[in-house]
Amino acid sequence: MTALDLVFDVVLATVMPVLVWRILASKDLASSVVLFVALGLVSALAWARLHAPDIALVEAAVGAGLTGALLMNALSWIGAEAGVTEPVSRATRVGVGILVTAVGVGLAVAVIHLTQPVGLAHEVDARLADAHVDYPVTAVLLSFRGYDTLLEIAVLVTAALGARLYAPGSVPGGDDPLSPHPRVLARVLTPIVVLVAGYLLWRGASAPGGAFQAAAVLAGGGILLVLARVLRPPRMSSIAVRAALVAGLAWFIAVAALPLATGAQLLEYPSASAKQLIISIEVALTLSISIVLLMFFPGEPAPGEAARHPEDRW
Amino acid sequence: MNATVAAVLLVPLVAALAVALVGSRAARYVAGAGVAATLASAIDLARRVERDGPAELHVGGWAAPLGILLRADGLAAVLSLAIAIIASTLGFVTVARTTGRETSAARFFAVWLFAWAGSNALVLSSDVFNLYVTLELVTIAAVVLLSIGGERGALRVALRYMLIALPGSLVYLVGVALLYGRYATLDLALIAERMTSTPVTWAALWLLVAGLVLKAALFPVHAWLPPVYANARAIVAALLAAIVGKTAFIVVLRVWPALPHAFAASAGPILGALASGAIVWGSVLALRQVRLRLVIAYSSVAHTGYLFLWFALATPAAWEGAVYIVLSHAFAVAALFLVSDTLERLGGDDRIEQVHGLSARLPLSFFALALAAASIMGMPPTGGFIGKWLLVRAAIETDQWWAVVVLVAGSLVSAGYMFRILRLALTTAGPIERVHAPLAGQFAAFVLGIAGFVLGLGSGVVLDLLAKGFTP
Amino acid sequence: MSAWSIYACSGAAIIALSLYGVFACAPLLKRILAANLIGTGVFLILVALADRSAPAQPDPVPHALVLTGVVISVSATALALAIAIRLADRRSSDDEGGWP
Numbered sequence: 001m002t003a004l005d006l007v008f009d010v011v012l013a014t015v016m017p018v019l020v021w022r023i024l025a026s027k028d029l030a031s032s033v034v035l036f037v038a039l040g041l042v043s044a045l046a047w048a049r050l051h052a053p054d055i056a057l058v059e060a061a062v063g064a065g066l067t068g069a070l071l072m073n074a075l076s077w078i079g080a081e082a083g084v085t086e087p088v089s090r091a092t093r094v095g096v097g098i099l100v101t102a103v104g105v106g107l108a109v110a111v112i113h114l115t116q117p118v119g120l121a122h123e124v125d126a127r128l129a130d131a132h133v134d135y136p137v138t139a140v141l142l143s144f145r146g147y148d149t150l151l152e153i154a155v156l157v158t159a160a161l162g163a164r165l166y167a168p169g170s171v172p173g174g175d176d177p178l179s180p181h182p183r184v185l186a187r188v189l190t191p192i193v194v195l196v197a198g199y200l201l202w203r204g205a206s207a208p209g210g211a212f213q214a215a216a217v218l219a220g221g222g223i224l225l226v227l228a229r230v231l232r233p234p235r236m237s238s239i240a241v242r243a244a245l246v247a248g249l250a251w252f253i254a255v256a257a258l259p260l261a262t263g264a265q266l267l268e269y270p271s272a273s274a275k276q277l278i279i280s281i282e283v284a285l286t287l288s289i290s291i292v293l294l295m296f297f298p299g300e301p302a303p304g305e306a307a308r309h310p311e312d313r314w
Numbered sequence: 315m316n317a318t319v320a321a322v323l324l325v326p327l328v329a330a331l332a333v334a335l336v337g338s339r340a341a342r343y344v345a346g347a348g349v350a351a352t353l354a355s356a357i358d359l360a361r362r363v364e365r366d367g368p369a370e371l372h373v374g375g376w377a378a379p380l381g382i383l384l385r386a387d388g389l390a391a392v393l394s395l396a397i398a399i400i401a402s403t404l405g406f407v408t409v410a411r412t413t414g415r416e417t418s419a420a421r422f423f424a425v426w427l428f429a430w431a432g433s434n435a436l437v438l439s440s441d442v443f444n445l446y447v448t449l450e451l452v453t454i455a456a457v458v459l460l461s462i463g464g465e466r467g468a469l470r471v472a473l474r475y476m477l478i479a480l481p482g483s484l485v486y487l488v489g490v491a492l493l494y495g496r497y498a499t500l501d502l503a504l505i506a507e508r509m510t511s512t513p514v515t516w517a518a519l520w521l522l523v524a525g526l527v528l529k530a531a532l533f534p535v536h537a538w539l540p541p542v543y544a545n546a547r548a549i550v551a552a553l554l555a556a557i558v559g560k561t562a563f564i565v566v567l568r569v570w571p572a573l574p575h576a577f578a579a580s581a582g583p584i585l586g587a588l589a590s591g592a593i594v595w596g597s598v599l600a601l602r603q604v605r606l607r608l609v610i611a612y613s614s615v616a617h618t619g620y621l622f623l624w625f626a627l628a629t630p631a632a633w634e635g636a637v638y639i640v641l642s643h644a645f646a647v648a649a650l651f652l653v654s655d656t657l658e659r660l661g662g663d664d665r666i667e668q669v670h671g672l673s674a675r676l677p678l679s680f681f682a683l684a685l686a687a688a689s690i691m692g693m694p695p696t697g698g699f700i701g702k703w704l705l706v707r708a709a710i711e712t713d714q715w716w717a718v719v720v721l722v723a724g725s726l727v728s729a730g731y732m733f734r735i736l737r738l739a740l741t742t743a744g745p746i747e748r749v750h751a752p753l754a755g756q757f758a759a760f761v762l763g764i765a766g767f768v769l770g771l772g773s774g775v776v777l778d779l780l781a782k783g784f785t786p
Numbered sequence: 787m788s789a790w791s792i793y794a795c796s797g798a799a800i801i802a803l804s805l806y807g808v809f810a811c812a813p814l815l816k817r818i819l820a821a822n823l824i825g826t827g828v829f830l831i832l833v834a835l836a837d838r839s840a841p842a843q844p845d846p847v848p849h850a851l852v853l854t855g856v857v858i859s860v861s862a863t864a865l866a867l868a869i870a871i872r873l874a875d876r877r878s879s880d881d882e883g884g885w886p
Binding site (some may be wrong): 339447450454457458461464466470471472473475477480481484485487488491492494495500 | 805817818835
Binding site (some may be wrong): 005006009010012013014016017020021023024028029032036039043046047050051052054055058059062063066067071073074075077078085086087088092093096097099100103104105107108111112114115116117119120121124125136137140141145148149152155156158159160161162163164212227289293296298299 | 792803809813821823829830833838839844862864868872
């Protein structure tokens with residue numbers, strides 16, 4: 001590793017905690033949010049440096065992009081000063097400060113001592129052919145540890161059901177005349193978004209990419225369309241939206257339960273059709289995850305919406 | 315066995331999706347069916363484990379360390395059955411009360427089933443990262459359940475709960491990360507084989523345990539719990555206290571046998587000391603409360619102490635005692651919250667004075683209250699008694715007399731605050747008329763109270779089932 | 787000092803700072819941010835541990851774990867923000883939607 005690499009890594013690794021500190025210490029919530037997005041992009045660089053391109057993709061799209069959009073939207077409600085606060089006593093702060101310093105130092109010392117490069121890379125490579133997937137991370141996600149992914153999608157759907165406290169269109173704001181820029185941007189970018197998402201999904205079988213990355217890109221495109229008022233934000237009262245929400249996990253469960261009929265284990269894909277089944281799961285998941293991510297974003301009001309019962313009812 | 319375990323995991327998930335799809339008007343019918351089906355699958359699991367013995371399942375057909383292993387043993391069977399009884403009883407109460415016009419019905423029932431699915435996945439899992447995912451599913455479902463309805467008080471506690479539970483899970487995850495970094499496996503059995511007593515391992519294990527201790531609300535990080543129990547809707551509080559609040563402890567229980575003896579020997583007494591603090595602090599504070607919900611909350615803090623006492627006692631008998639207390643406390647606290655709910659609906663709030671004359675006004679609720687109180691106090695022949703008795707016996711066997719003192723003192727104080735309530739309920743002086751309260755909630759509370767009794771009377775059967783596959 | 791250990795220490799620092807933020811910051815939004823950032827620190831440690839085998843291929847298992855973790859983290863943050871928005875909305879009255 002060259003000296004330049006080392007300097008780059010040290011700078012990157014130092015900038016991140018400093019950003020975290022600034023995010024949490026700044027008096028103005030708006031700058032916290034902007035710095036959060038910046039941190040997301042910087043950490044995408046860090047993932048790339050650590051040879052983790054999948055995570056870099058997801059971080060840039062979801063961590064920086066989507067979460068940043070959600071935060072800015074939340075800010076417009078909460079207001080840039082402080083919003084709801086719960087003051088903490090000085091004693092608590094000092095106590096917590098001492099505790100976390102001990103934890104941080106102890107953690108750093110412990111991690112540095114883990115110099116032996118043990119891992120499951122060999123086992124994964126050895127059984128990659130049996131998993132019928134070319135790319136190791138996808139194999140782990142959907143084959144070896146597919147059960148984790150199934151439960152994680154359940155987490156996502158649960159959060160989606162809970163985060164829809166407001167029906168879109170009941171959120172006030174946006175009385176100013178719509179500038180033409182978002183519409184133009186939307187028109188130009190949408191085809192590119194769909195193309196990139198499709199490519200990421202397709203390539204996920206053999207290179208960095210896959211369902212999450214594709215869904216994140218699609219959701220980003222969706223948010224752009226919602227902001228440009230080209231697309232109505234999805235409402236839970238529409239059965240099509242609910243079906244799309246439910247479809248990914250439902251299909252995953254169906255494929256997972258299928259082997260039980262032949263006496264095999266849960267999620268033990270039959271060898272002959274494993275590749276196709278995995279791809280079908282990825283497609284279904286891409287659809288559901290992108291709808292969920294899009295639904296996390298409340299959107300702007302359409303004219304004439306009643307605000308009396310803002311809850312998203314279905 | 316494959317199909318049975320898969321059913322326990324997948325049926326509630328499928329039911330949740332079906333409820334989300336059909337919407338609020340038909341939600342209660344679909345939810346009712348889903349609840350019944352999940353209960354049936356849990357009963358089936360218990361029967362199979364009893365008949366055929368424990369089984370280890372490789373999800374996806376992949377063996378460890380590559381794949382995720384599920385352990386369908388006695389503990390999993392007993393816990394999933396208890397969870398099923400509580401979740402279905404509370405679920406049926408809500409179904410009975412839903413009229414089809416509530417707009418939050420679909421959201422509630424779907425997330426209820428997701429919480430149940432997460433709990434089932436948690437008791438069956440034998441993989442430390444998978445346990446993290448199940449913990450998060452249960453946590454996020456609990457937060458959503460807390461927030462349904464939109465009252466500011468409920469929203470506040472939902473957010474406060476999330477801001478405690480989430481960091482707890484993440485601290486646990488750091489421990490998992492360090493363990494993987496050292497031993498290159500996430501499977502509990504393999505970790506047990508490979509684990510050696512090094513400082514790094516100890517750091518990892520302390521982080522693991524600390525995260526779970528925070529989530530379990532063990533003294534002294536218990537302060538977040540009483541406001542949550544006080545401000546949640548009664549049914550949600552019941553689920554939280556009976557099931558969700560136990561999940562962190564269950565994870566520690568699962569992980570503990572894999573830990574090296576040196577660590578267990580040093581961490582055990584520390585946990586035991588915190589547990590004693592919990593028992594003393596919780597019981598004393600429960601005595602001073604004027605609201606029924608807060609009595610239940612502080613009693614739960616004390617009972618978490620009984621649970622964590624096991625790590626100091628560390629014998630098979632103590633293990634059985636801890637599990638018994640998990641079960642009996644879960645039934646009792648769910649019953650108590652239902653009784654409190656009935657009182658709140660009648661009188662507007664949950665001050666203890668509401669209990670006055672309960673034995674004459676609402677005999678069914680009074681019986682439920684009495685049964686639950688007996689279990690909390692540890693009176694024979696309830697499950698609570700069996701649990702405490704097993705713990706006391708283990709303390710005597712290992713010559714840890716401080717534990718005996720704490721256990722006895724805790725029981726005496728709990729008798730204090732429970733008898734106070736029961737005495738008030740039995741006082742029928744003054745004008746008392748029979749009132750009518752919704753039957754569903756009362757009957758459910760009664761069922762759960764009886765369950766605590768059955769747990770005690772049928773202890774032979776339960777302990778036999780627990781013993782399948784257990785290696786302390 | 788190798789690259790992975792530098793990033794791992796960075797992760798430890800982020801975890802410590804964010805833990806402080808969750809329990810010591812006053813504004814609710816900052817606590818939500820802090821909770822999210824603890825995750826970032828944990829993931830950094832996981833991925834750094836996976837890269838110990840450099841220049842050989844990194845261990846794919848922690849990458850999959852982190853991907854799962856990021857999805858869970860986003861779900862939690864989105865949920866927390868939705869609740870925080872509802873709390874901050876002074877227009878909202880109590881008990882909408884009807885509940886038994």
